[in-house]
Amino acid sequence: MTRLAFLWDQSRCISCGACIAACNAANYGSSTAPNVSWNWLRTNIRRIELSNGPRPMLYLLQCQHCENPPCVAVCPTGASYRDRDGLVKINYDLCIGCRYCMVACPYDARWFNESMWAPVKCMGEECQARIAKGEQPVCVVVCPAGARDFGDLDDPSSSISRRLAESRYVKLLDNMGTRPKYFVVVGP
Amino acid sequence: MRNGDAMYILPNPSHPQPGMCARPAAAVQMWGHPLRLRKPLKRVGQRGEGKFQEVDWDTALNEAAAKLKEVADRYGPQAIAFTRHDHLSWHLPLIASLMGTPNVIGHEGTCHDASTAARQAVLGAGGPPAVDPDYANLNYLILVGRNLDAAMGSVRALARAREAGAKIVVVDPRAPNIAFSSVEWIPIVPGTDAAFLLSMINVIIGEGLYDAAFLKGYTNAPMLIKPDGSPLTQSDLGQQGSAYLVFDAAANGVKPLGSAADPALDYEGDVETPSGSVHVKTAFRLLAERAAKYPPDKAVQITGVPADTITRIAREFATRRGVVEDGWYAAKNGNEFDVYRSILILNALVGNIDKRGGLCFQEPAKFPNSCTPGADRIDTILGASLPPLKAKRVDLLKYPLAVSSFDALLDAVLTGQPYPIKALIIVGTAPFHRDVNTGKLKEALRRLDLVITIDIFPQDHVDWSDYVFPDLMFLERSEVSSAPWTLDAAVVYSNKVLDPPPGVDARHALWTLLELVRRAWPDKAALIGYTDKYADYSQFEQYEDLMFGKILDYLSKAWNISREELEAALKTRGFYLLKKKSYGAKPYKSKLSTPTGLVEIYSLTALKYGLDPLPDWTPPPAYSQPKAPNEFYLVTGKDQNVSGHFVFTYDSKYLTDRCVWMNPADAERLGVGDGDIVTLEGIDNGFTAKACVKVTNRVRPGVLFTYAFAGGHASALVDGGYDFLRSGVNPQWFAKGYVAPVIGTAGTNSAVRVRL
Numbered sequence: 041m042t043r044l045a046f047l048w049d050q051s052r053c054i055s056c057g058a059c060i061a062a063c064n065a066a067n068y069g070s071s072t073a074p075n076v077s078w079n080w081l082r083t084n085i086r087r088i089e090l091s092n093g094p095r096p097m098l099y100l101l102q103c104q105h106c107e108n109p110p111c112v113a114v115c116p117t118g119a120s121y122r123d124r125d126g127l128v129k130i131n132y133d134l135c136i137g138c139r140y141c142m143v144a145c146p147y148d149a150r151w152f153n154e155s156m157w158a159p160v161k162c163m164g165e166e167c168q169a170r171i172a173k174g175e176q177p178v179c180v181v182v183c184p185a186g187a188r189d190f191g192d193l194d195d196p197s198s199s200i201s202r203r204l205a206e207s208r209y210v211k212l213l214d215n216m217g218t219r220p221k222y223f224v225v226v227g228p
Numbered sequence: 229m230r231n232g233d234a235m236y237i238l239p240n241p242s243h244p245q246p247g248m249c250a251r252p253a254a255a256v257q258m259w260g261h262p263l264r265l266r267k268p269l270k271r272v273g274q275r276g277e278g279k280f281q282e283v284d285w286d287t288a289l290n291e292a293a294a295k296l297k298e299v300a301d302r303y304g305p306q307a308i309a310f311t312r313h314d315h316l317s318w319h320l321p322l323i324a325s326l327m328g329t330p331n332v333i334g335h336e337g338t339c340h341d342a343s344t345a346a347r348q349a350v351l352g353a354g355g356p357p358a359v360d361p362d363y364a365n366l367n368y369l370i371l372v373g374r375n376l377d378a379a380m381g382s383v384r385a386l387a388r389a390r391e392a393g394a395k396i397v398v399v400d401p402r403a404p405n406i407a408f409s410s411v412e413w414i415p416i417v418p419g420t421d422a423a424f425l426l427s428m429i430n431v432i433i434g435e436g437l438y439d440a441a442f443l444k445g446y447t448n449a450p451m452l453i454k455p456d457g458s459p460l461t462q463s464d465l466g467q468q469g470s471a472y473l474v475f476d477a478a479a480n481g482v483k484p485l486g487s488a489a490d491p492a493l494d495y496e497g498d499v500e501t502p503s504g505s506v507h508v509k510t511a512f513r514l515l516a517e518r519a520a521k522y523p524p525d526k527a528v529q530i531t532g533v534p535a536d537t538i539t540r541i542a543r544e545f546a547t548r549r550g551v552v553e554d555g556w557y558a559a560k561n562g563n564e565f566d567v568y569r570s571i572l573i574l575n576a577l578v579g580n581i582d583k584r585g586g587l588c589f590q591e592p593a594k595f596p597n598s599c600t601p602g603a604d605r606i607d608t609i610l611g612a613s614l615p616p617l618k619a620k621r622v623d624l625l626k627y628p629l630a631v632s633s634f635d636a637l638l639d640a641v642l643t644g645q646p647y648p649i650k651a652l653i654i655v656g657t658a659p660f661h662r663d664v665n666t667g668k669l670k671e672a673l674r675r676l677d678l679v680i681t682i683d684i685f686p687q688d689h690v691d692w693s694d695y696v697f698p699d700l701m702f703l704e705r706s707e708v709s710s711a712p713w714t715l716d717a718a719v720v721y722s723n724k725v726l727d728p729p730p731g732v733d734a735r736h737a738l739w740t741l742l743e744l745v746r747r748a749w750p751d752k753a754a755l756i757g758y759t760d761k762y763a764d765y766s767q768f769e770q771y772e773d774l775m776f777g778k779i780l781d782y783l784s785k786a787w788n789i790s791r792e793e794l795e796a797a798l799k800t801r802g803f804y805l806l807k808k809k810s811y812g813a814k815p816y817k818s819k820l821s822t823p824t825g826l827v828e829i830y831s832l833t834a835l836k837y838g839l840d841p842l843p844d845w846t847p848p849p850a851y852s853q854p855k856a857p858n859e860f861y862l863v864t865g866k867d868q869n870v871s872g873h874f875v876f877t878y879d880s881k882y883l884t885d886r887c888v889w890m891n892p893a894d895a896e897r898l899g900v901g902d903g904d905i906v907t908l909e910g911i912d913n914g915f916t917a918k919a920c921v922k923v924t925n926r927v928r929p930g931v932l933f934t935y936a937f938a939g940g941h942a943s944a945l946v947d948g949g950y951d952f953l954r955s956g957v958n959p960q961w962f963a964k965g966y967v968a969p970v971i972g973t974a975g976t977n978s979a980v981r982v983r984l
Contacts, residue, residue: 051410052390056378056868057250057883064879065236066229070256072878072949081882091902091924092892098408166231181238182248184378185409186387227410228393 043107043126044171045221046162047189047200048100049207052225055098059179059188060085066178067164077142077151084149084162085179103128103149103162104212104220111141111150126193126221129168132158146216193221235726243803244711244718245381249868252379254879258701260729262948263876264684265698267733275674278691278944285735285765292695293747295678296327299651300748305329306619307650309637313872315656315699316737318709322598323741325606326752330617331649335662336631337623342973343555345629346568349831350576352821355631357590357712361551362809364388365585368550370397370541372421372571373558375404375867380713389585395548397541399424402889402933403926405867414541415928417532418861418977419561419848425552425570426845427527428542430519432577437546439579443493446815447576447827449512450474450491452482452499457841459832466502472824473499475510485824511830511842515573518842530845532928546578551587557866561848562966562975569831569843576827582814589814591717591807593710596782609778610756622646623972629837630972634663635965641672651678655737656699658872660688661937661958664974665965667913680744682737685876686945688958698734701873705736706772708779708798715809719783721798739768837970850966850975852911854930858898859911862888862980863927864936864959875938876953886939886956887922891929895921898982907983908932910962919957932980934959 063083064070071082078086090097109128112120119134120141130141135158142150142159150161167177171190175181180188191198196205200223207225214220229236235256239248268288273279299307305328310320313335320332336344340356347353361369363385376382383406390396396411398404399421407413416424432438443449452460452473462469462484475481475495476488482499483491494516496509509517524535531538544550552571558564572587580586599608606614623636625646630636640649652673659669673679673692681693684701703726711718728734743763746753753759762771784791787806797804819825823832835841847853854860869883888908890900900906902923909916917940927933939956946953962978 050408052387053409054376054378054383054868055405055408056248056383057879058248058253058378058868060883061250061253061879062236062238062248065253065256066231066234069234070236070254070260072257079882081879087883089924089926091922091926093925095413096403096408096924096926166234166236169231178236178238182253184239184247184249184381184383184387186384186391187409 041194043193045193045200047203047223049187049225051227052185053187054185058182062178062182066166075151101147104147104222107219108217110144114140114144146213240802244714244716244805246384247379247381249378250883251871251874254877257877257879259703263686263950264732265696266731269696271694275692288695289743289747292680293744296651297748299677303648303650307648309333309649310653311634311657312655313657319598319738322608325599325614326745330619330621333623333634333637334632335657337633337972338559338662338974338976339557341631342564342971343558343568344631345565345971346572349833350569350572350828356556359554359587359589361553362585362588366394366551367585368395368545368548370552372399374553374556376406378868401863401928401931414533418863418931420531422566422570422843423522423527423530423845424533426519427522427524427538430523431539431542432546433516433519438577440493442579444491447829448824449829450493451485451511452508453511453514454506454508460508464501515829515842549578549580551575551580559973560977562850562968563846563848564973565971566843573829582811584811588715590715591809593717593806594786595710596779608756612755627970627972629970633972635967635974638668638672641675652676653680654689655682658687664960664963664976666961682740685873686943688942691943697740699737700734704728708776717806718803720803735765839970850977851964851979854979858982860932860980862959862962862978863931863933864976866936870935870938872937881952884938885922887920889922889924889927889933891927892923893929895923909981911979911981912964915961917957
């Protein structure tokens with residue numbers, strides 16, 4: 041089996057914005073059209089700052105590539121599906137733009153792309169093409185802080201598996217039964 | 229990377245300074261930006277109105293060149309001045325020398341001026357790249373008022389140290405981006421860094437945690453100082469020679485510095501001289517006495533940092549042999565010269581200079597200068613020599629230890645002293661967002677005979693320019709330089725990958741400048757082989773190749789390497805590694821360029837210019853202390869999501885907030901909510917402007933923070949979907965305009981009153 045997953049190291053991330061901007065550049069052609077759903081740029085990564093706690097905290101949110109994805113369960117046409125590589129994808133030939141998936145996602149990880157009249161999310165077309173060639177998604181490649189990784193959980197020798205084995209990490213909204221595969225590392 | 233018509237930028241992981249942040253990631257937006265300056269512009273309204281007509285390149289260049297020549301003929305060529313950021317900083321001395329003016333005055337007075345003066349004074353070193361922490365190998369790092377740059381590679385190098393368990397301490401009134409990661413953030417009262425650092429020195433000396441062998445062998449800490457503050461020398465004793473003296477515990481008497489078997493560190497005593505007995509103390513003891521003014525239980529009252537935190541950080545730093553970062557963009561409170569001297573002294577106290585994981589000297593790349601002034605001539609990279617310049621830079625006449633002080637240039641415009649400046653050429657920089665004293669800048673821009681701007685975007689000063697020439701952005705030109713942000717010696721090269729987008733008739737700024745020279749003084753341009761042929765812009769790449777070839781010649785000779793191999797590596801890989809960092813050279817095997825050749829705990833350079841030879845803390849002179857409940861410090865700074873050009877991008881609309889940060893406790897006390905609009909009033913200059921409040925724990929109570937360069941853009945040329953550039957405030961509006969004597973560093977922080 042292959043179970044592709046993302047790792048984001050919250051204890052290392054310096055919030056430089058490289059992944060956010062690079063996703064826009066690579067997957068959305070450096071688009072300067074608005075992302076109305078998120079009031080944000082056209083990128084698959086959101087930046088959430090927790091400004092009221094005891095210390096500054098940051099979350100970068102994106103598709104969790106859940107093993108039990110609600111977006112797939114609610115999709116009326118089968119457009120949203122979980123691929124054999126473990127990634128949650130959208131087949132745009134089947135998508136009717138109804139946005140049930142957007143509502144169903146507890147992470148609010150999808151946004152509506154008016155240019156395509158369809159929901160979009162991680163990973164974008166260019167990143168899918170990159171991983172098909174054996175390359176890493178752009179967010180991982182550009183990160184200057186070593187705060188990102190991507191790879192196969194079922195391969196114990198993969199970088200992501202090794203990092204997870206030696207880190208403390210959390211999964212977001214794990215209690216919702218979504219079985220997310222976006223691992224938030226909080227320390228060694 | 230290209231994907232059909234789409235393009236995006238990835239970092240080169242093998243590069244000596246591999247990096248990335250939002251800014252280069254968004255560069256394609258910058259390239260095709262609708263606000264890019266597209267054609268040469270000629271002013272038709274009043275200065276400041278931003279009314280222009282588009283003119284062709286020939287007309288604009290001929291008119292501007294004629295006016296430059298008129299200024300030079302009437303007032304002398306020194307009346308022409310340039311200001312720049314880093315773009316073309318290698319070429320501008322050559323252009324200025326051709327015109328006959330020394331006045332290339334950079335941005336440093338509001339940037340790294342004070343840290344560079346401190347590096348000069350304590351380590352005999354130059355600008356920020358000359359000395360840097362060994363980020364990849366350090367064990368404990370203290371960042372004082374510094375947000376680390378990701379695009380330049382430091383963050384990627386630091387990631388390796390963090391992997392190995394390095395601790396990072398951030399001392400800053402606001403949490404820079406890096407404070408989102410696992411660091412210890414110490415939110416200090418603005419302008420009190422020196423008190424915090426001197427308190428650390430107090431703990432380290434008091435608890436004997438310093439490296440005595442290093443201090444004795446490689447610093448001037450054992451130097452004996454007379455009561456008047458000057459060092460004791462052989463001539464004081466009526467002896468031959470002028471060597472500085474130390475007390476040799478082994479010989480139980482004074483010996484010249486560097487020749488004692490056991491120079492005493494902590495010593496005072498009387499020395500007999502022909503004119504009587506003199507009571508001397510070692511520089512180390514004077515430092516200990518100075519630091520004793522700031523024990524942690526007193527420093528807490530100044531800095532707001534708990535005494536036990538200061539003590540703990542001092543112990544951790546000394547026992548883990550840490551490194552304190554030596555300063556970069558840091559002109560904030562006017563008292564930074566003392567901050568950076570304290571920092572360098574701390575690094576020396578723990579003996580962590582030029583060691584693996586310490587504060588290290590960069591391996592010099594021996595990169596040539598475009599021109600090198602000599603006694604009777606100026607040698608140029610192109611071979612030909614130019615006549616020497618007669619005048620001295622206006623800013624250095626006023627601030628002798630400055631790198632640059634733009635404020636002194638404004639003085640010269642307004643007062644004619646030390647001599648008049650009549651023409652200003654502004655290259656790739658943003659004086660209104662960069663410099664303190666907005667009113668003075670406007671008045672100077674009104675008074676100048678000629679203002680020329682070369683840029684890619686409508687920064688505020690564009691509206692005040694007589695001629696505006698559109699420049700290339702970095703993807704549109706090739707560029708070679710030494711690699712600044714690595715300890716290794718390396719040369720880096722960026723290939724031109726794009727032409728300007730359709731409708732943008734931008735040209736290489738170097739061509740624009742050389743054309744101004746050629747059209748005004750054809751004989752001078754001809755001296756460096758720049759002839760009429762290059763008036764045809766399509767021929768200019770040949771001239772660039774000529775210059776590039778001269779640089780390759782120079783480097784291949786200096787390093788004894790193959791020119792072809794060097795060129796091939798630069799053009800294919802983007803870099804050539806000349807020499808890996810080897811530790812333990814300075815000050816161990818070779819002397820520093822300080823007066824004593826040693827690390828100067830006690831600065832003879834400062835003494836020479838009438839400054840205190842030891843660092844001290846003074847209340848920040850750059851603004852009045854906030855007192856009333858609605859009065860705040862207004863702190864400013866950058867981060868990886870801010871630069872003068874990046875802020876124009878659409879991505880920046882979201883990635884760079886243009887609000888004023890306020891601590892939740894202050895917000896609750898004043899009844900201000902997140903997103904509320906308040907009025908800010910400069911306590912020192914009365915300037916008022918409205919600003920949106922962001923309530924966040926990223927700033928210390930009593931302090932407001934807003935990004936420099938991001939908010940309050942005012943050019944009439946900003947329109948369309950980019951109105952967000954007008955939102956927020958430009959923090960320089962509120963700055964008092966303070967400039968520190970001798971050093972020339974300005975204070976960009978200020979004090980403001982908040983009105984609901």
